[in-house]
Amino acid sequence: MITSSERTYRLLEAQVGLRLAEVETPVAVIDLDRLDANLERLQTYATTHGIALWPHTKTHKAREIGVRQLALGAAGLTVAKSGEAAVFHEAGAERILMHYPPFGEPKAERLAVLAAEGLELTVAVDSVQGAEALSRALARHGAHAALLVELDSGLHRTGQPTVNGALAVARGLSRLPNVTVAGISTYPGHCRGDAAMVHRQILAADELLRATRDAFIDADIDCRRISGGSTPTRYHTHETCVNELRSGTYALHDRNDPADPGVEMGALWIEVSVISDAVADQVVIDAGSKTFTSDSHDDGGNGVIIGRPDARLRQINEEHGYVDVSRDADRPRLGDHLQVIPNHACGCVNLHDALLAVRGGVVESVLRVAGRGVIR
Numbered sequence: 147m148i149t150s151s152e153r154t155y156r157l158l159e160a161q162v163g164l165r166l167a168e169v170e171t172p173v174a175v176i177d178l179d180r181l182d183a184n185l186e187r188l189q190t191y192a193t194t195h196g197i198a199l200w201p202h203t204k205t206h207k208a209r210e211i212g213v214r215q216l217a218l219g220a221a222g223l224t225v226a227k228s229g230e231a232a233v234f235h236e237a238g239a240e241r242i243l244m245h246y247p248p249f250g251e252p253k254a255e256r257l258a259v260l261a262a263e264g265l266e267l268t269v270a271v272d273s274v275q276g277a278e279a280l281s282r283a284l285a286r287h288g289a290h291a292a293l294l295v296e297l298d299s300g301l302h303r304t305g306q307p308t309v310n311g312a313l314a315v316a317r318g319l320s321r322l323p324n325v326t327v328a329g330i331s332t333y334p335g336h337c338r339g340d341a342a343m344v345h346r347q348i349l350a351a352d353e354l355l356r357a358t359r360d361a362f363i364d365a366d367i368d369c370r371r372i373s374g375g376s377t378p379t380r381y382h383t384h385e386t387c388v389n390e391l392r393s394g395t396y397a398l399h400d401r402n403d404p405a406d407p408g409v410e411m412g413a414l415w416i417e418v419s420v421i422s423d424a425v426a427d428q429v430v431i432d433a434g435s436k437t438f439t440s441d442s443h444d445d446g447g448n449g450v451i452i453g454r455p456d457a458r459l460r461q462i463n464e465e466h467g468y469v470d471v472s473r474d475a476d477r478p479r480l481g482d483h484l485q486v487i488p489n490h491a492c493g494c495v496n497l498h499d500a501l502l503a504v505r506g507g508v509v510e511s512v513l514r515v516a517g518r519g520v521i522r
């Protein structure tokens with residue numbers, strides 16, 4: 147019996163060479179030229195400012211895209227899970243930052259095995275306990291990892307909220323074997339809104355980082371690495387003390403970054419078909435929350451339909467999307483393809499076993515979402 151993932155992969159592989167209008171829908175599509183433009187633009191920015199780019203692979207979970215990010219000059223890759231670290235190490239990444247506390251022996255063991263194989267491993271933690279199992283596992287394997295002390299710069303999710311808290315964690319970590327404190331990190335996920343608001347918020351967030359860096363230096367604790375950033379804040383990184391940037395969504399784009407509405411730079415969309423026009427002022431498409439994700443957007447919509455600003459994907463069920471076409475003079479017909487940029491790229495990709503990679507509207511290859519489901 148073949149797995150559903152393999153079944154999907156084979157089905158998509160059979161579409162290589164087809165024009166997009168001919169592919170079976172619904173299907174997640176990556177535009178390779180747009181992807182490359184997005185990757186190159188941020189890499190150029192990072193290189194220009196002497197910032198090391200550590201792209202977060204949670205967005206695409208695809209080996210080929212991680213390898214491309216590294217080829218363009220990324221210093222390393224970021225992951226959230228130890229299984230993802232294994233996937234990208236197998237793909238050739240020599241340096242990986244796991245930005246997630248690795249609680250529990252199995253995760254610590256998995257990471258230690260990778261480090262013993264030669265992976266240059268960094269892990270961000272916000273407690274001493276969060277690194278104890280890792281330290282023990284590394285010692286068993288004769289391996290080593292760098293640690294970043296995570297700060298809470300405003301998201302209030304994980305991270306030490308004060309300089310003193312961070313110092314205490316760093317001092318405790320310094321006593322553990324086979325790990326070394328190398329700096330600090332934060333995820334400024336609270337910096338959202340219009341461009342001016344994001345700018346204000348990221349500069350405010352930077353104050354805690356600077357104060358912590360200075361305190362680490364005074365206390366003789368290594369703080370050469372300062373990891374931060376997100377997609378909305380990425381082009382402000384040079385105004386902060388962050389020297390390692392972990393943007394993820396920038397690769398594909400979606401509707402979460404107000405600076406980039408996603409349509410021009412959106413490298414990911416779902417190719418869908420109109421399957422019903424039975425209700426007045428509406429067409430129904432063959433994709434819903436199991437294809438797009440149910441992540442919401444402030445405007446209440448469920449995605450942007452490329453090239454149809456007057457059509458609105460107003461509601462989704464699991465397998466159906468309701469498109470309001472009351473204001474669309476050119477109503478789509480039964481069987482027509484539409485292209486929908488989802489609200490949230492990372493959640494969307496995670497629903498798909500494989501993605502169709504297209505160039506110039508023709509399917510060039512199939513990308514496996516190799517990190518899908520490795521949630522431990």
Ligand SMILES: Cc1ncc(COP(=O)(O)O)c(C=O)c1O
Binds near residue numbers: 335392395396
């Ligand atoms: C810890 C961490 N770092 C970096 C990122 C990347 O953020 P973005 O996708 O906005 O670039 C995320 C996203 O959730 C994250 O959780």
